[in-house]
Amino acid sequence: MLQRLNINRLLLAIVLTGLSLIFGMTGFMVIEHYHPVDAFYMTVTTIATVGFGEIHPFSHAGRLFVSFYILYNLVVVAYLVSVMSSFIFDGELRKIYNMIRTDQEIKRFSGHVIVCGFGRNGRRAYQELRANGARVVVIESNQELMKSITSGSTGEDYDGDGLPGGGIFTVFGDATTDLVLKQAGVERASALITSLPKDADNVFVALSARALNPRLKIIARASLKTSESKLLSAGADSVVMPDEIGGSHMAKLVVRPEVIRFLDLISGLSADKLRLEEMSFEQLRRDLRGRSIRELDVRSITGATIIGMRTAAGSLMVSPPVDYVPAPGDVLLVLGSEEQIETFEVRFRQL
Numbered sequence: 001m002l003q004r005l006n007i008n009r010l011l012l013a014i015v016l017t018g019l020s021l022i023f024g025m026t027g028f029m030v031i032e033h034y035h036p037v038d039a040f041y042m043t044v045t046t047i048a049t050v051g052f053g054e055i056h057p058f059s060h061a062g063r064l065f066v067s068f069y070i071l072y073n074l075v076v077v078a079y080l081v082s083v084m085s086s087f088i089f090d091g092e093l094r095k096i097y098n099m100i101r102t103d104q105e106i107k108r109f110s111g112h113v114i115v116c117g118f119g120r121n122g123r124r125a126y127q128e129l130r131a132n133g134a135r136v137v138v139i140e141s142n143q144e145l146m147k148s149i150t151s152g153s154t155g156e157d158y159d160g161d162g163l164p165g166g167g168i169f170t171v172f173g174d175a176t177t178d179l180v181l182k183q184a185g186v187e188r189a190s191a192l193i194t195s196l197p198k199d200a201d202n203v204f205v206a207l208s209a210r211a212l213n214p215r216l217k218i219i220a221r222a223s224l225k226t227s228e229s230k231l232l233s234a235g236a237d238s239v240v241m242p243d244e245i246g247g248s249h250m251a252k253l254v255v256r257p258e259v260i261r262f263l264d265l266i267s268g269l270s271a272d273k274l275r276l277e278e279m280s281f282e283q284l285r286r287d288l289r290g291r292s293i294r295e296l297d298v299r300s301i302t303g304a305t306i307i308g309m310r311t312a313a314g315s316l317m318v319s320p321p322v323d324y325v326p327a328p329g330d331v332l333l334v335l336g337s338e339e340q341i342e343t344f345e346v347r348f349r350q351l
Contacts, residue, residue: 013080020047020076024069032062047073102169106185112137114184114192116175116205118145121195121221121242126168137184138168139175146170176204181212191217194236199227203234210235266335275341276307281330285350294322302343304336 024043028034034042038055046069058066112135115122122138129136140146146168173180175196186192186209194205202220209216220236222228228239253260265274281289288296299305309317312329326332334344 009083013076013083016076017047017080020073027065027069028062031065032056032058046070047077049073049077102171103183106137106169106171106183109135109137109185110188111135111190112185112188114139114181114186114189114209116192116194116202117196117221118142118149119195119197122193123149125193125195136169137189138170139180139184140170140172141174143172146172176201176208178208178212181205181208186212186216189213189216191219193219193221195221199223199231202236203227203230206231206234206236273338274335275338277304277334277336277341277344279332279334279344279349281326281328281332283349284326284332285348288348290325292323292325293320296348298334298344298348301347302336302340304334304340304344306332307335308333 021040021043024046025036025039028039028042029036032039034055042055046066049070113129114137115126115129116139118126118138118140122140126136126138138146149168171180171184173183175181175194192205192209194202194209196202196205199222202222206218206220209218218236219238219240220231222231222239222241223243225241225244228241231239249260266276293306296306307319309320309324309326310331310333311317312327317324334341336344
């Protein structure tokens with residue numbers, strides 16, 4: 001947002017200078033009856049305060065006009081010089097170039113994920129999405145926060161999205177406004193995660209994003225249980241309450257510690273992490289379609305295990321029968337190590 005304001009300052013300075021030039025030429029032509037070329041010459045020398053002298057002596061009205069015109073241009077020129085100095089010496093031109101390049105890149109995105117807010121939850125979501133190969137656009141109002149993160153001063157590791165210096169595709173602004181959401185490409189995005197600190201802001205984001213893209217998958221963060229129904233009504237598909245999840249997780253570490261350790265393996269929170277992957281029927285190799293789970297023989301070939309399946313009807317099937325034949329619309333849930341899942345992807349996914 002600040003860079004856009006700086007662009008507006010530069011445009012304002014240019015407009016004021018142009019208006020000053022037109023005003024001066026008009027004054028010299030009307031009051032002193034100068035030829036347009038002479039009027040332009042006198043206007044430029046007056047604005048530049050070089051003092052080459054008058055083409056012919058001014059009338060009293062002309063001198064009054066020039067006096068006030070000089071005072072006016074002292075302000076305009078001072079403003080123009082200050083703006084240009086900040087652009088040249090503070091690196092604003094480079095920042096604007098990077099911002100324009102980022103905007104142009106985002107305009108070519110389709111099927112990407114938007115993360116609103118880059119606090120603790122937003123950063124974790126970004127890292128997980130990038131680790132799974134998703135293209136991500138971040139909306140954040142705090143430029144200093146993004147600068148500290150991309151420079152590595154926070155101690156966190158970010159691989160970047162292909163921007164100069166390994167930066168993150170970021171739109172600076174208020175995520176609750178339609179303009180900022182459109183700049184992030186919400187109309188072409190596949191999903192949006194809103195993790196702003198205030199529940200009310202997350203409601204506004206969900207409401208605006210749903211209106212701009214009815215097919216968008218929206219995941220919203222909530223601090224209060226009472227906000228869940230509001231977020232769902234506003235258009236969120238799912239609502240996550242980190243505080244509630246954290247408390248439940250700690251309690252289960254007491255009563256079901258081994259279950260939680262196993263879940264930590266799946267979620268990647270443990271050193272020896274497992275990976276839970278999904279593959280739809282449409283992503284399955286064509287020559288393998290029509291085979292039962294027994295005939296697919298995933299475990300013998302890859303070492304991974306089919307632990308569940310979401311059927312086309314929407315029901316979740318745990319440990320599906322070995323004689324079940326996956327059908328269009330079904331989604332296989334496969335658990336294994338990184339190497340096992342990679343082998344599964346190579347052997348079973350349609351290229």
